[in-house]
Amino acid sequence: MITLYKPTETDFTHNGIGILDDNIYDAVIEEELNGLYVLSFKYPLFAPHGLEIGGQCLIKAPTPDGNQLFRVARPAPSMGELHVFCYHVFYDLVDNLIEDTFIQEKGGQAALQQMKERMQYNTNFNFISDINTISSSRLVRKNPVEAILDNSQDNSFLSRWGGELKRDNFTVHMLRERGKDRGVVIQHKKDLLGYEGDVDWQGVITRMMPKGFDGLLLPEKYVESYNASKYIKPKIRVVEFEHIKAAIGDYADDEDAVPLPQAYEMLRNAAKKMYDEQHVDYPKATYKVEFQELSQTEEYKDLAVLQRVYMGDTVTVIHEEDGFEIEAKVNHYKYDPINEEYIELTLGNFKESFVDITGRVDNVENNFNDIRDSVNGIKNNVKGMEKSILEQARENATNLINSGFGGHVRIYPERILIMDTADERTAKKVWQWNINGFGYSSTGINGPYNTAITMDGRIVADFITTGVLNGNLVRGGEIVGSTVRTDNGTNYVHIQKQFIRLMESNLTRMFIGYYKRAVDSQIQPTILMHDDVDTSRFRDGTLTISQFPVKGENYYTGSFGIVKGYDADQTPHYCAKLNVDTKGDVSLNGDNYIYITGNNGVTLRSDKQFSAYTNTIRLDSVSHVDILTGGALFMKSNQNTEVNSGGHTIITSGKGISQYAKNGSYWVEVANGATFTVSNPSNAFWIDSAGGITLKGGSKSVWMDSQSSIVFNLKGKNMLDIVATPNAETDLRFQTVMLRNGNVEGYKTLQVKNGSGSAYNAVTASAFQTASKREYKTNIRDVQFSAIEKIMALQIQQYNLKTDIEDLYEKRMNRVEGDPILTTNDIETHYGWIADDENTPECFVTKTRNAAEIYSSVAIQIKAFQEEKQAKDAEIQELKEENKQMNRRIEVLEQLLLQNLNDKKPEQP
Numbered sequence: 001m002i003t004l005y006k007p008t009e010t011d012f013t014h015n016g017i018g019i020l021d022d023n024i025y026d027a028v029i030e031e032e033l034n035g036l037y038v039l040s041f042k043y044p045l046f047a048p049h050g051l052e053i054g055g056q057c058l059i060k061a062p063t064p065d066g067n068q069l070f071r072v073a074r075p076a077p078s079m080g081e082l083h084v085f086c087y088h089v090f091y092d093l094v095d096n097l098i099e100d101t102f103i104q105e106k107g108g109q110a111a112l113q114q115m116k117e118r119m120q121y122n123t124n125f126n127f128i129s130d131i132n133t134i135s136s137s138r139l140v141r142k143n144p145v146e147a148i149l150d151n152s153q154d155n156s157f158l159s160r161w162g163g164e165l166k167r168d169n170f171t172v173h174m175l176r177e178r179g180k181d182r183g184v185v186i187q188h189k190k191d192l193l194g195y196e197g198d199v200d201w202q203g204v205i206t207r208m209m210p211k212g213f214d215g216l217l218l219p220e221k222y223v224e225s226y227n228a229s230k231y232i233k234p235k236i237r238v239v240e241f242e243h244i245k246a247a248i249g250d251y252a253d254d255e256d257a258v259p260l261p262q263a264y265e266m267l268r269n270a271a272k273k274m275y276d277e278q279h280v281d282y283p284k285a286t287y288k289v290e291f292q293e294l295s296q297t298e299e300y301k302d303l304a305v306l307q308r309v310y311m312g313d314t315v316t317v318i319h320e321e322d323g324f325e326i327e328a329k330v331n332h333y334k335y336d337p338i339n340e341e342y343i344e345l346t347l348g349n350f351k352e353s354f355v356d357i358t359g360r361v362d363n364v365e366n367n368f369n370d371i372r373d374s375v376n377g378i379k380n381n382v383k384g385m386e387k388s389i390l391e392q393a394r395e396n397a398t399n400l401i402n403s404g405f406g407g408h409v410r411i412y413p414e415r416i417l418i419m420d421t422a423d424e425r426t427a428k429k430v431w432q433w434n435i436n437g438f439g440y441s442s443t444g445i446n447g448p449y450n451t452a453i454t455m456d457g458r459i460v461a462d463f464i465t466t467g468v469l470n471g472n473l474v475r476g477g478e479i480v481g482s483t484v485r486t487d488n489g490t491n492y493v494h495i496q497k498q499f500i501r502l503m504e505s506n507l508t509r510m511f512i513g514y515y516k517r518a519v520d521s522q523i524q525p526t527i528l529m530h531d532d533v534d535t536s537r538f539r540d541g542t543l544t545i546s547q548f549p550v551k552g553e554n555y556y557t558g559s560f561g562i563v564k565g566y567d568a569d570q571t572p573h574y575c576a577k578l579n580v581d582t583k584g585d586v587s588l589n590g591d592n593y594i595y596i597t598g599n600n601g602v603t604l605r606s607d608k609q610f611s612a613y614t615n616t617i618r619l620d621s622v623s624h625v626d627i628l629t630g631g632a633l634f635m636k637s638n639q640n641t642e643v644n645s646g647g648h649t650i651i652t653s654g655k656g657i658s659q660y661a662k663n664g665s666y667w668v669e670v671a672n673g674a675t676f677t678v679s680n681p682s683n684a685f686w687i688d689s690a691g692g693i694t695l696k697g698g699s700k701s702v703w704m705d706s707q708s709s710i711v712f713n714l715k716g717k718n719m720l721d722i723v724a725t726p727n728a729e730t731d732l733r734f735q736t737v738m739l740r741n742g743n744v745e746g747y748k749t750l751q752v753k754n755g756s757g758s759a760y761n762a763v764t765a766s767a768f769q770t771a772s773k774r775e776y777k778t779n780i781r782d783v784q785f786s787a788i789e790k791i792m793a794l795q796i797q798q799y800n801l802k803t804d805i806e807d808l809y810e811k812r813m814n815r816v817e818g819d820p821i822l823t824t825n826d827i828e829t830h831y832g833w834i835a836d837d838e839n840t841p842e843c844f845v846t847k848t849r850n851a852a853e854i855y856s857s858v859a860i861q862i863k864a865f866q867e868e869k870q871a872k873d874a875e876i877q878e879l880k881e882e883n884k885q886m887n888r889r890i891e892v893l894e895q896l897l898l899q900n901l902n903d904k905k906p907e908q909p
Helices: 090-094 106-118 144-149 260-278 299-307 377-385 389-402 786-791 802-813 854-903
Strands: 003-004 025-032 037-044 060-062 066-078 081-088 098-105 125-129 134-144 164-168 172-173 179-187 192-200 207-211 234-238 285-292 314-321 324-336 341-348 363-366 369-375 406-410 415-419 431-435 435-440 451-454 483-485 492-496 499-504 508-514 525-530 542-550 557-564 572-581 587-588 709-714 716-724 732-733 737-743 750-754 797-799 829-830
Touching: 066 090, 066 164, 081 090, 090 144, 098 106, 098 499, 106 125, 106 144, 106 172, 134 144, 207 260, 314 341, 377 435, 431 572, 786 854
Parallel strands: 125 172, 179 314, 207 234
Antiparallel strands: 003 060, 025 037, 025 324, 037 081, 060 066, 066 081, 098 134, 164 172, 192 285, 285 341, 314 324, 324 341, 363 369, 406 415, 415 431, 431 435, 435 451, 483 492, 492 499, 499 508, 508 525, 525 542, 542 557, 557 572, 572 587, 709 716, 716 732, 732 737, 737 750, 797 829
8 A cells, every 4th residue: 555644754664645556557666776766657637636646745666675655755746747756764863964073893783773862853763783893983974874875985884884775765875785595496487477687797807916005916916716717818907905004214103004914914814805705706797586485376375475575685597498587685676566476586695795897906896886885894894793792602502402413312211312323332423312411522422521511500511602701800911812801781992902991882982003294193092071972072171191102302201181173283272281390390271260269378389480371460569660672572361451641652563563453442643644444364354333334535535445245234234245246246245135236248237136146137117218318329320111011020929937936836835735736826927928939020029049139129120110100101192192192183084074964964945
């Protein structure tokens, strides 16, 4: 059942706005592994609910993984039907933002949780992952979908942790592997309807030259594939592994560098891993398969659970007549949500590496869907394991037990024996169970039993693998691991190399380790404290304790301080800091106040110099005060500073003078003018007054000059900007209207546009006047064409403005149920001609044919009237002459008629 819901719906257990099943058609759901997940369909515009399918509406539709929600992105009406395109509701995350977060040495679940907590606003999505790979990533201004799926970026989740995405409405799963082998076989004459194969030999590598950071190469240069002999000639590629760095030269002290022999071995292993896991020495093969899903047929309905196929599953396709049989993974499908059946499956035979043209494999294509994990992910997989230790142990135990065919069981009253032979005397592999416990011996019934559980609570084993291990004491020579937990919560200690992180709620509350100072590359042991420590860029409030040797000097210094912001050289700024060194110097700095309090007094003593820097220094003397210095004298006051002199007051500085008047008035009054100059272009000259600012130029001009823009604000609102465009034009930008002084060819006029400058705006005025004095004109002559013919050639049409149509569509999208449906009859209709129509006479348009020439159009209409008037006057005059001649002829005819009548009168008798 396909159901339509309003955009803000949160309860999807009811039928929402309505059910679309009776009228929906051409519905297709398409999903790619780690790729797009979309729904498209068509719907009659005037069918029930057709006009209610609007942007952002939610649609619930059946998928292979159950009912899923899709958000309408593009409802496009066309000829009485809607073409609707929807994204899975997962893509709502695109609208959120991760401003800045640094995920440090965490597994998949913790990484996703930190992403969620750092989103700009709270989300109702939940994130789940079973990936235990430990990795790090710095994310800055990324939306959550980019942060998870954008494999073109080295710092995305896919690139660092890998995995396969499963979207289940508002739950996002990042899994080590989605799907499994359910034993499904698609076979010709059974359920296979057709297949199409594509084998690509272009990206094959059989001889690889792995290259590490800064051009690091192996002594032997190449790593050969075991399958190289299967090809006519070697297929050679240079493959870069930028994350493998050797501790040599300038990189000897880098945190992420390793000894040179280890770096060589990492390069060899990385190349072998591409052969073994990415199969770059095989051609890429993908297959599109059309089949009848037997789980929906009557014959196989009782075996439906054995015939279902899901995204990520491994299936077998057989076509005996073609000699075709493959085992491959589902990485793409098209699904019919109306009939609830597959339309098409796409299978891939192995994971592919992206080394085609450029030879770079910093990103690895995952699951044959062009979704690539970066080689940094491979690096992190070397540190962690692709599957958890517990999962591997479970699989190992399952495989051992399920393959344990054969053997002999002998039951005695006091014990049970399970052996590899029927005779206890010849058996070597023996399990023995009795009242004291059970154990396994590989050397016969007499032991020793190296694997055992005894009745006194002891476990003897070479390896113990468990999910949770509880105990009061763990004793051993060496404990290998990176996380120490005292309970099963989110509070623990994480150890990596020489770094220790104290975690609370999965957040780093304290960090103990070292840094390499950016200014002098000295090693600096450091302790950091914060509610969430970011070791790559200190957050405001980070408390630091550090110590380091001063480069080039024979002493050490230590500091204790708290960070607030960064200085211009991008080093942390300490707003309060205590520095000590082995020379015996101590300095205490504070951006605000420093309090030293003693109930019985404070003594400050120095054998040489005493310096006091305070907010206020008050010296009272009944006589006079002498301030003498052989160096500098600095005076600063946040209140009044009065300098009174009966003579001149002279202040001279070779560098600068600072004067502050924060709470009162600052008067500068001179008789011969004043000039204020700020010569540094990175600084500004500010005039700020709560009582208003008056600029008066008297009989002279007031100049305002800016290289960028001039902005006028009123009551905190931007009322007018004067801005220069890149085309040397000038814009006067009001709140809703913009005036542009055009300078582009064809637009060198005063233009009136809307506030954003995206469209022309209407002008309302009492009159428009066009300058028309003879002194403005030249080459004056009579019109050389028939004005009436030009007017008759003009095609007058009616039209709507595109901006009005956009407003109409927006109003229709925001229409509330019960409101009338708006049409083009509800917006203004305009009448005129098309300036850029080649059939429009040139006398009615501008030279560049981008606008109508109104003044010329009016003049030509007047000229046409004059031509018509002259023609009519001439025609009337001609008719008058004809009428006059006609009257004369009538008069002559009348005379002749009378004469003829008189001549024929009869004689009187």
